[in-house]
Amino acid sequence: MTDILHRIGVTTSPEAVYTALTTVDGLASWWTEDTDGDAGLGGVVRFRFGPGGFDMKVLETEPGHRVLWEVIDGPEEWIGTRVRFDLKQEDDYTIVLFRHEDWREPVEFMYHCSTKWATFLMSLKAVLETGSGAPAPRDVRISNWH
Amino acid sequence: MTDILHRIGVTTSPEAVYTALTTVDGLASWWTEDTDGDAGLGGVVRFRFGPGGFDMKVLETEPGHRVLWEVIDGPEEWIGTRVRFDLKQEDDYTIVLFRHEDWREPVEFMYHCSTKWATFLMSLKAVLETGSGAPAPRDVRISNWH
Numbered sequence: 047m048t049d050i051l052h053r054i055g056v057t058t059s060p061e062a063v064y065t066a067l068t069t070v071d072g073l074a075s076w077w078t079e080d081t082d083g084d085a086g087l088g089g090v091v092r093f094r095f096g097p098g099g100f101d102m103k104v105l106e107t108e109p110g111h112r113v114l115w116e117v118i119d120g121p122e123e124w125i126g127t128r129v130r131f132d133l134k135q136e137d138d139y140t141i142v143l144f145r146h147e148d149w150r151e152p153v154e155f156m157y158h159c160s161t162k163w164a165t166f167l168m169s170l171k172a173v174l175e176t177g178s179g180a181p182a183p184r185d186v187r188i189s190n191w192h
Numbered sequence: 193m194t195d196i197l198h199r200i201g202v203t204t205s206p207e208a209v210y211t212a213l214t215t216v217d218g219l220a221s222w223w224t225e226d227t228d229g230d231a232g233l234g235g236v237v238r239f240r241f242g243p244g245g246f247d248m249k250v251l252e253t254e255p256g257h258r259v260l261w262e263v264i265d266g267p268e269e270w271i272g273t274r275v276r277f278d279l280k281q282e283d284d285y286t287i288v289l290f291r292h293e294d295w296r297e298p299v300e301f302m303y304h305c306s307t308k309w310a311t312f313l314m315s316l317k318a319v320l321e322t323g324s325g326a327p328a329p330r331d332v333r334i335s336n337w338h
Contacts, residue, residue, distance in 0.1 A: 049194070051306045052306050052307040054334050139336045141335065157198055164310030168332075186314075
C-alpha cells in the first residue's frame, strides 16, 4: 500500500476550507466544475472530468477538522482508495494535510495523480484566498495525460 | 520506506530536460538560483534556499534517460534518501517520472516536500517551454513553511 501526500496552507479559517470540501459548490470551485451529489456525511459525490470521473462516498466529516472519502467508482486503480483532508490552524494559516491513501501499486497513473492533486490543492488555496480557482475543465495542464 | 512520486510532460526533447537536470545553470533555472558544485556523474551539487539546503551526490546519469542523486547533507529526514528522474518520449512530450524515495517515515515535512516538488517540477516544465521558471527565491509559496 502506498500513499500520495500533500500539505498546503490557506490564509482563511478552517471553517471556510471545510465548506469548500463538504459542499457541491465548494468542490466545484477548485476540483471540477462538473460536480454533483451529496457532499455531506454518508452522501455520494460525483466528480466528472472530460475522460471520466470518480464517485466518492463521504465516510467521515468533522467540522473544521477532517473530511474522509472512499472511492466507490472510477478508474480501477482508484477504487477502494481513500482521500483524506486533515485541517489545523497554524500561524495565520489553515493547514491542509492531504492523503490519497492505499494505492495497491505505485503505477505510473499514481505519479500523474500526485502532481495533479498538487495543482488542484493550489487551486483550492487560490479560490479561497483570491476568489479564483482552476477547476476542470480550466485546470492546469501538466502533461499529455492532461 | 515511502516515496514521493510525480509525473510531468514537457514539450521539449529528452536532451533538453536532461541538460536542465545535469548542469548547474540548468538546475538554477528551475529549482534554486543558489546552486553550485558539479552536477555531472560522481559530482556533488549544493542547492541552497533561504533557511538551508541540500547536498546531492550524483550516483547515475544516462543521457536523455535518467538522473539519480543521493542526499548526503541537509535536513535529517532527507539524508540517505534518493531523488530519481526517469525520462522517456511519449507523443510530443518528454515525460519525467520523478521519485524522491526511501523516506523513513511519512512525516509532515514529507507532505510539504511532495507539494513543493510538484511546484518545482512545474517550474522545470515552464522554463523549458517558455524560458521562464520559478526557482527559489522566486518560488511558489504554498504555506507557512513557504
